[in-house]
Amino acid sequence: MVKVEMVDLKAQMASIGEQISARIADVLAHGQFIMGPEVVELEEALSQFCGAPHTVTCGNGTDALQIALMADGIGPGDAVFVPGFTFTATAEAVLVLGARPVFCDIDPATFNLDPESLKDAVDRVRKEGKLIPRAVISVDLFGLPGDYARLVPYCDQEGLLLIADSAQAFGAAQGHRNVGVLAPVTTTSFFPAKPLGCFGDGGALFTDDAQRARLYQSLRAHGKGDEKYDIVRVGLNSRLDTIQAAILLEKLKIFQGEIDARRRIAHAYTERLRGHVITPEIPTGTNSVWAQYSIRSDRRDAIMAAFRHKGLPFAIYYPRPMHHQTAYREFGLGEGSLPISENTSETILSLPMHPYLSDRAINAVCETVLAAVQA
Structure with missing residues (x-):
């Protein structure tokens, strides 16, 4: 009987294991395990791959969502609209900040956020008057981008931050535009089982807004300002390890x-x-x-x-x-x-x-x- 794996990282290692080992050896040699040169190299390579002007890596995909919300000041009293069919991290990041997730239904064909259900939910929340609608997290489930042709103009019209939770979808595209540039803010995960995965946890944010990117860089490093011990805001400890960046650089080639x-x-x-x-x-x-x-x-x-x-x-x-x-x-x-x-x-x-x-x-x-x- 043929052996079948759900996800086969061993087969991938058989293909590029020597190259990955060499990359790891380089990191061990220079010893810059936190924010080493491979991190910046990876951010530049990811931007080149997807077309996003700014890429900021972080510790994992959940932190990426939280950082995106924190940068826009989302917290208690705010409503964040999320699909009801997704992984827990989508709503978890909202609740950790004291905001309230509002669950919307999905499209039965694509499994992604249904724009009509979103509109109904936003109207309901506005009518109730208990929460302030602030953001939408559209999950690109199973690797398929959401309906951004409808979501982007709607969120612009309603004054809502649109975040593409592309934890499963980095590498996908709509027309000639890649995941990473389909929404104002995109997050992804490099969990090992993801299409582009490292050997542990990792994540990234993509945006065309330089000011947001600077905020993301600060928030991933404890809210750091211009100097290491200049803390200008409350942040997280969520930097991508240099070794994980080195691994991802080699995987990105294939x-x-x-x-x-x-x-x-x-x-x-x-x-x-x-x-x-x-x-x-x-x-x-x-x-x-x-x-x-x-x-x-x-x-x-x-x-x-x-x-x-x-x-x-x-x-x-x-x-x-x-x-x-x-x-x-x-x-x-x-x-x-x-x-x-x-x-x-x-x-x-x-x-x-x-x-x-x-x-x-x-x-x-x-x-x-x-x-x-x-x-």
């Missing part, structure tokens, strides 16, 4: 090739599975980076049982929507308030996805799905 491989694999999945399960839909003019390949099916339990029997990996992202999570129930509107998010949690299933997935592995996955839904 990143476009890995994206192309992910797209080939996603196409193969869709060709085999379309019509048997609900396969992902990619809007015209948009390119996903395919952090995950997620299907939907009322036969999910049967598919999972078949995968367990065959020894194949799978994952459910996410088994419950945010407003059903114990920590966030008090901030939601209860059962039935976000029907698309709720239904998606009950039917979604993510299949193995990484650039090194073999044709035999793809075939094994597809055959198992088809046998389960046709049984």
Whole structure:
């Protein structure tokens, strides 16, 4: 039986392990483990890759969200609108600052924030008058950019900061514009399982606003001013380690090739599975980076049982929507308030996805799905 991994970092290391080891050795030799030269080199390389004028790295993707919110002074009494179907970090960063997450529903085809649900939520909050609408965090789920053609003008009109939470989507694009320049502020994560991941935690912020970038640089380093011990604001300790920057520099060299491989694999999945399960839909003019390949099916339990029997990996992202999570129930509107998010949690299933997935592995996955839904 073919061995299939959900994410295969060992295969990646077999490809570029020597180069990564050499990069790490360089850091060990010069000894600048915090804010060493590789950090600036990486920030410049990331800007060149995505087109963002300013890139500021930090300790992880959650900190990136928090820094973006802190820079705009968001805190108690403020409402931040987030999708109800996402990872906890999206709402967590809001609550840590004392602001209030307001959950919105998702588009059933893309799993991303539904602009109409967002408008309804903003109108409701304004009418209630208890919170001040301040920001929107649009999550580019599973590697697919959100509907920024609608979100950007709406947020501009309403005076809302728009943050693209692209933790899973760095490397994706809409038209000729890459993730990193689709929204005024973009954050990403370099968690190891992400399409571009390091060997620990890491994150970054992207913006076209030089003043914001300077704030981000200050906030990631305890609120530092012009000198090390000149503290001008309350900040975080969230600098990207030099070794992680060195690793990412080497991985960035092969990143476009890995994206192309992910797209080939996603196409193969869709060709085999379309019509048997609900396969992902990619809007015209948009390119996903395919952090995950997620299907939907009322036969999910049967598919999972078949995968367990065959020894194949799978994952459910996410088994419950945010407003059903114990920590966030008090901030939601209860059962039935976000029907698309709720239904998606009950039917979604993510299949193995990484650039090194073999044709035999793809075939094994597809055959198992088809046998389960046709049984």
